[in-house]
Amino acid sequence: MSERQMSGTLRVGLALIGLIGTIALAAPWLAPYDPNEQLDPAVGGLRPPGTRLAAVKLREGWLLADGVRRTPEGLEVDRRGRTDRLATAEVLNLTAEGVADSRYFPLGSDRFGRDLLSRLIYGARVSSVIALLTTALALTLGLAVGSLAALGGGMLDAVLMRTVDALLAFPDLFLVIALAALFRPSDALVVVVLVLANWMGVARVARAQIVTLKEREFVLAARGMGRGWLGIWWDHLLPNAFGPILVQAALLAGATILIEAVLSFLGLGIQPPRPSWGNMIAEGQNLLSSAWWIATFPGLAICVAVISLHLVGDGLRDRFDPRLRTTADS
Amino acid sequence: MLSFLLRRLGASILLLWLVLSAVFFIVHATPGDPSHLIEDPRMTSAERANLRRIYGLDRPLVEQYVLWLKAAVRGDWGISMVQNRPVARVLGGAILPTFALAGSALAIQLGVGFLFGVAGALRRDRPLDHALRVLSLIFFSLPVFWLSLMAILVFAVHWPLFPAGGMFSIGAESLPPLARARDLIAHLILPASVLGLAFSGQLARYVRGSLLDALGQEHIRMARARGLSERRILGVHALRYALSPVIQILALSIPALLSGSLITEVVFSWPGLGRVGFDAAIGRDYPVILASTALAAVLVIVFNLAADLAHAAIDPRVRDAQAARATP
Numbered sequence: 027m028s029e030r031q032m033s034g035t036l037r038v039g040l041a042l043i044g045l046i047g048t049i050a051l052a053a054p055w056l057a058p059y060d061p062n063e064q065l066d067p068a069v070g071g072l073r074p075p076g077t078r079l080a081a082v083k084l085r086e087g088w089l090l091a092d093g094v095r096r097t098p099e100g101l102e103v104d105r106r107g108r109t110d111r112l113a114t115a116e117v118l119n120l121t122a123e124g125v126a127d128s129r130y131f132p133l134g135s136d137r138f139g140r141d142l143l144s145r146l147i148y149g150a151r152v153s154s155v156i157a158l159l160t161t162a163l164a165l166t167l168g169l170a171v172g173s174l175a176a177l178g179g180g181m182l183d184a185v186l187m188r189t190v191d192a193l194l195a196f197p198d199l200f201l202v203i204a205l206a207a208l209f210r211p212s213d214a215l216v217v218v219v220l221v222l223a224n225w226m227g228v229a230r231v232a233r234a235q236i237v238t239l240k241e242r243e244f245v246l247a248a249r250g251m252g253r254g255w256l257g258i259w260w261d262h263l264l265p266n267a268f269g270p271i272l273v274q275a276a277l278l279a280g281a282t283i284l285i286e287a288v289l290s291f292l293g294l295g296i297q298p299p300r301p302s303w304g305n306m307i308a309e310g311q312n313l314l315s316s317a318w319w320i321a322t323f324p325g326l327a328i329c330v331a332v333i334s335l336h337l338v339g340d341g342l343r344d345r346f347d348p349r350l351r352t353t354a355d356s
Numbered sequence: 357m358l359s360f361l362l363r364r365l366g367a368s369i370l371l372l373w374l375v376l377s378a379v380f381f382i383v384h385a386t387p388g389d390p391s392h393l394i395e396d397p398r399m400t401s402a403e404r405a406n407l408r409r410i411y412g413l414d415r416p417l418v419e420q421y422v423l424w425l426k427a428a429v430r431g432d433w434g435i436s437m438v439q440n441r442p443v444a445r446v447l448g449g450a451i452l453p454t455f456a457l458a459g460s461a462l463a464i465q466l467g468v469g470f471l472f473g474v475a476g477a478l479r480r481d482r483p484l485d486h487a488l489r490v491l492s493l494i495f496f497s498l499p500v501f502w503l504s505l506m507a508i509l510v511f512a513v514h515w516p517l518f519p520a521g522g523m524f525s526i527g528a529e530s531l532p533p534l535a536r537a538r539d540l541i542a543h544l545i546l547p548a549s550v551l552g553l554a555f556s557g558q559l560a561r562y563v564r565g566s567l568l569d570a571l572g573q574e575h576i577r578m579a580r581a582r583g584l585s586e587r588r589i590l591g592v593h594a595l596r597y598a599l600s601p602v603i604q605i606l607a608l609s610i611p612a613l614l615s616g617s618l619i620t621e622v623v624f625s626w627p628g629l630g631r632v633g634f635d636a637a638i639g640r641d642y643p644v645i646l647a648s649t650a651l652a653a654v655l656v657i658v659f660n661l662a663a664d665l666a667h668a669a670i671d672p673r674v675r676d677a678q679a680a681r682a683t684p
Contacts, residue, residue, distance in 0.1 A: 192371035194608075195660060197652045199615035200633050201379070204645050207637035208383060284499050288619055291501050292634070307502055311623075314505060315513045322509070325502035332497040340493075 036341025042334030049147055050154040057144035058130070061301050065129065066090040069105050070139030072317045073131050081127040082112070083119040090139070094124040101125070134319040136309060142319065145301035146327055152302040153283050153331060156213070160220040160282045165275055167221060168228025173263070175229070176236035177255055187233060190226045198223040202285065206294035216295050220282050231274045235267035269346030276339035280332045287328050303328050364664060368657040372650065376428070379649050380421055383642045428650070434643035438636070443647045446632060451651070453523055454628035456540075457547055458617045464552025465559055465613075466606075472556065473563025478590065480568065488560065495557025500616045504550050504623040511546060518546045521625035547624040551616050555609065562605045563598065570597040600671040607663030611656050629655075 032040075049056060064070075069090040070079060082089040082103060091103040100114040101124070119126040133142040175186040205219050239245060240263065248258050289295030290304025291311075298305050303324040310321025399407070408414045412423060427434065433443035476488045512520035519525065519542060528539045570576065571594050579589045618630025625631070629648055636644035 188367065189374075192367075192374065195371070195611055195656055196375060197611040197614035197618070197656060199618050200630075200649050200652045201375075203618070203634055204379065204637045204649060205382065208640065280497065287499050288501055292622065307505065311505060314509050318509055318513075321502070321505050325499060325506065328499050328502065329494070329497055332499070333493060336493060336497050 033341050033344055035337050036345065039334045039337030039339075039341055042330060043338060046150055046331055046334070047154060050150040053147045053151050057141075057147040058132075059141045059144045061145045061148040062140060062299050063144075064138045064140055067137070067139040070129065070131075070135055071137050072313070073135040073139075074317075075132060075134040075142075075319050077134065078128055078130045080125050081119075081129050082117055082125050083127060084112075084116055085118065090129060096120075096122065096124055133323050134317070136306075136317075136320050137313065142306075142323060145306060146303070146323055149301045149303045149306060149324060149327065150331075152296055152300065153286065153328075156216060156220070156286050156296075157279045157282045157331075159217050160224065160286075161275055161279045163217065163221045164225040164278055164282075165228055165271070168225040168230075168274075169232050169264075169271070171225070172229040172232025173236055173259060176233045176240065177259065183233075186229075190229050194226045194230075199285075199288070202289065203292065203294065206289055206292075211294055211297055213296065216286060216289060219289070220285055223285065224278055224281060227278060228271060228274050231270050232267060235270055236263050239263050239266050269342065273339050273342045273346065276335050276342060280335035280339070283328060283331050283335070361661065361664070364661060365657075368660070372653050372657065375653055376425075376646065376650050377421070379646055380424065381417075383645060384417055384420070424646075428646075433647040436636075436641055436644050438639045438641040438644070443643045446644060447629065447647055447651055450627060450629045450632045450648075453626055454614075454617055454621070454630065456544060457551065457621065457626055457628055458613055460544055460548035461551035461555065461617070461620075462613065464549060465555040468553060468556035469559030470563055472560035473567060474590070474595070476560065476564040477567035477571070489564075492557040492560040492564075495553055495555075496561065497557075498554055500550065500554045501619045501623055503554055504547065504620055507546050507550050508623075519543050520546075521623075523627055547620045547626055551613070551620050554616060555613060558609065559602070559605065562602055566598040566601045567594055570594040573597065596670070600667065600673075603663055603667050603670065607660050607667075610659045610663075614652055614655060 065081065065088045069092070073079070079090040079092060080094045080103070082091060082094065082101065089103065089105070091105050093104045095102040097111075099111070101112045101117050101120065103110050103112060114120060117125065129141070131141055131143070133146065135141055136145070171186055171190070175183040178186075202219050202223050205222070206215060209215050236259075240258075245258060245262055248262060253261075286295055286302070287304035287307070290302045291308045293305070293308060296302035296305055298309070306324040307321045310317065310319075310324075313320055405414070412420055415423070424434070431444065433447075435441065436443050436446050439446055472488045472492055476485045476492075479485045508520045511517050521543075523540065523543050524536070525539050525543075528536055531539065567590075571590075573594075575597075576589060576594055579593050584593075614630070617628065618634060620626065621628045621630040622634050629651060632644065633648035633652070635641070636648060
């Protein structure tokens, strides 16, 4: 296998992430309906996957029906076992057979008759944006602290790295939940809490990389030519430490998606009615016995997203750590 | 060895103090002052001032902090504002359930993790290895709270084999001890399996990796050259070599196990530390928030020290390094 060729793991992971990213970007065009559209909760609510309902347009809004029949006087509509009669003048989308519109729920509908697939697609937006933002910020913070520790050395290094170790040794969910519960829930809070809980791994990796790199000959040569540490850091240290940090970033993005989902599931993250995979699962929790699909599909989406990020992490690790490629390749 | 442990303990206590101080000030800096919990709109302002005085909320923040810290060191964690019981008693009742859950989960994690890891390493790059690696990756990537819900959906709702939540059935107090134990185990199986399986994925990956690493070492080739059986090589020589990094990983994963336990406890209504901490956070019961955070940190510290000891017992290199570091 040539050096430049990507491993299968990496390729599959990147393809899946690309797919999720595309879905997130193109959500308005991909989603069949508005994610918050509640046409007729009494009839459209809690429908299993694959349900198709006729949509009857009235002057004051929409009616959903299991079936419609055209009669000489107008329309007969079946609404959950009850049959109503509507006059021709009342129905605005009448055709020769019935009505012109319908609603199709490929993944079912929730309690309010909202289309689960549309909510899932818009939920990809929330997860992607939060994961991207958090990863970028945590990466920046971790790089800054790790580099400072590695270049500062001595006391500064000791203090910073002991703090990182201490934070890593802490059950983060206890802190994250306490923080999220004490402030009013908002997107900014979610990002801040996630960054605070996730920057330490990057700091550790960055420090370890830079500590070894800064003793290397090309860095000493740059020093000898009179370059300052800031320039060396930017030109030499950062690019050379890039690989392992990228691996860490992929794992971090996966962790972010998981914790965001937990927070939203517990009602401390993204607030309804805006769909996020976590709060969709929360909405399905109490309906588990009557409507299994509400909690199931968003969870699968989270799994796919996290698995693909882990695949990318694994693939990048194989690529950047030749020792692993020859011995353990895991 | 002893001085190494003492230093670790010192660093841990420092960490504990830092975390607690941070949580204390965050709790007191948040918009909703904790006093709103004990207040009542019908109270006169004199009564309100009196209450604030009883809880010490009228004093300057730094003074409150010092008083709280002094009491906490003595083991007096205050009184829960929601439950009106001493915090020590609220948490005391939650420790055993968490131990039962996290302990069983750890056992399942170790069993499945080693089984998958060793089997994968033995059948390297064969179909079984690939299947186990995919399975490990999936376990590793699953959201624990969702897996909990799916377990309830399948094994409590669809096939009602196990109870969907709680630790005992209603009226279990009156059962004879054996039936009570059986009731407890029936309630424990689902949450412990979910938690254990979710964490076994990562362990399996590490066991496999470090076993393959070990199999590539000189002393394994020596053992092969001496004509030892493959089973003996793997079971005795390679596994022992591989155990050292695995114990490190296990120690590092204990905070995550406690976090996972929190979410499992919330979904399964398991009356443990995580559930108590979560309810306290939602209800802004700030003495309980502080104490449960502290207790979680203490548990991690204790287990990390235990892992250090186990590590030193298994790996002579660690023992020597610790002794060398301790002497100067």
